[in-house]
Amino acid sequence: MTNQEWPLYEVFIRTRSGLSHRHAGSVHAPDDQMALDHARDTYTRRNEGVSIWVVRSDRIVASDPAESSALFEPAEDKIYRHPTFYEIPEGVENL
Amino acid sequence: MKPEDALLAYTLRLGDTALVLGQRLVELVTHGPELEEELANANFALDYIGQARMFYSHAAALEGAGRTEDDFAYLRDGQQFGNVLLVEQPNGDFGDTIVRQVLFETFYIRQLDTLTRCSDPGLAGIAARAVKEIRYHLRHGLQWLVRLGDGTGESHARVQASLHRLWPYCGELFAGDDVDEIVGTHYGGPDLSAIREQWEHEVHALLAEATLEVPDEPWMNAAGRQGVHTEHFGYLIAEMQFLKRAYPEATW
Numbered sequence: 058m059t060n061q062e063w064p065l066y067e068v069f070i071r072t073r074s075g076l077s078h079r080h081a082g083s084v085h086a087p088d089d090q091m092a093l094d095h096a097r098d099t100y101t102r103r104n105e106g107v108s109i110w111v112v113r114s115d116r117i118v119a120s121d122p123a124e125s126s127a128l129f130e131p132a133e134d135k136i137y138r139h140p141t142f143y144e145i146p147e148g149v150e151n152l
Numbered sequence: 153m154k155p156e157d158a159l160l161a162y163t164l165r166l167g168d169t170a171l172v173l174g175q176r177l178v179e180l181v182t183h184g185p186e187l188e189e190e191l192a193n194a195n196f197a198l199d200y201i202g203q204a205r206m207f208y209s210h211a212a213a214l215e216g217a218g219r220t221e222d223d224f225a226y227l228r229d230g231q232q233f234g235n236v237l238l239v240e241q242p243n244g245d246f247g248d249t250i251v252r253q254v255l256f257e258t259f260y261i262r263q264l265d266t267l268t269r270c271s272d273p274g275l276a277g278i279a280a281r282a283v284k285e286i287r288y289h290l291r292h293g294l295q296w297l298v299r300l301g302d303g304t305g306e307s308h309a310r311v312q313a314s315l316h317r318l319w320p321y322c323g324e325l326f327a328g329d330d331v332d333e334i335v336g337t338h339y340g341g342p343d344l345s346a347i348r349e350q351w352e353h354e355v356h357a358l359l360a361e362a363t364l365e366v367p368d369e370p371w372m373n374a375a376g377r378q379g380v381h382t383e384h385f386g387y388l389i390a391e392m393q394f395l396k397r398a399y400p401e402a403t404w
Binding site (some may be wrong): 063084085086087090091094097098099125140 | 186187188189191192195290292295299403
């Protein structure tokens with residue numbers, strides 16, 4: 058018998074129809090199907106969701122924190138990318 | 153027996169079965185093999201205790217004698233509990249628990265499903281809520297049965313042994329008495345022989361999927377519904393009722 062720990066899964070919950078799934082946390086489970094059950098039992102006990110996604114944590118491709126200066130800092134001084142330079146015409150309620 | 157009396161007895165038996173199984177699952181709280189299973193088990197325990205409360209409250213209304221759900225749960229003696237014996241069997245190891253849950257719930261879900269269409273609105277309403285909970289329990293339990301049965305050599309051997317131990321208690325599920333008969337005729341309660349046929353068909357298929365053998369042990373004659381319990385029951389009920397009986401005025 059192997060003494061391996063169960064793999065980790067990330068859990069995403071859709072709280073209402075029309076909203077997107079949001080990361081809720083993680084669970085350990087022996088396989089995909091049980092991960093769904095565990096996510097249900099752990100994160101939707103108080104009526105939090107209408108849909109669950111689970112994905113093995115080791116299947117998620119994540120950005121490297123060491124690269125964050127190359128990835129994210131160039132956007133810091135590009136203020137013209139924010140839609141803050143438009144004057145809103147009078148009388149427009151929703152833009 | 154008058155039909156009203158049969159309906160009351162029937163409702164109490166449903167409450168007793170749910171409460172005793174809930175109490176068994178409560179014993180496992182903090183003993184889960186993994187945190188996630190721990191939560192699943194506690195949810196299941198609470199589902200059963202919730203069902204027991206609904207059945208007892210309905211029984212109290214049917215009886216109309218001023219008794220409450222607590223009176224039924226805490227102030228009756230062992231012989232007055234009419235649960236089936238399968239649910240009072242000890243938790244044993246994880247395989248024993250899974251097998252007990254699957255054998256019982258494959259029966260119970262059919263009993264509840266019929267009751268959702270019975271002519272007593274109170275009972276039909278409770279059954280409609282409970283059947284959804286049990287559908288999820290079963291989904292979970294069946295996955296484990298297949299994983300244990302078709303898992304390692306050790307898990308297979310242990311769960312097969314659990315099956316042999318618990319199999320003799322299954323016959324009682326289908327051995328109704330006059331209460332079942334009267335509730336069947338007057339209120340549209342379940343036909344136990346029809347359920348038995350469906351149950352055997354389903355359980356044989358499930359065991360085949362889990363690569364487990366159908367035990368050849370005969371079904372024992374049991375009378376849990378009439379209050380004749382196994383040796384394990386006294387300990388369970390003593391623990392469950394101790395506080396209320398020792399300190400009747402206690403609140404928390």
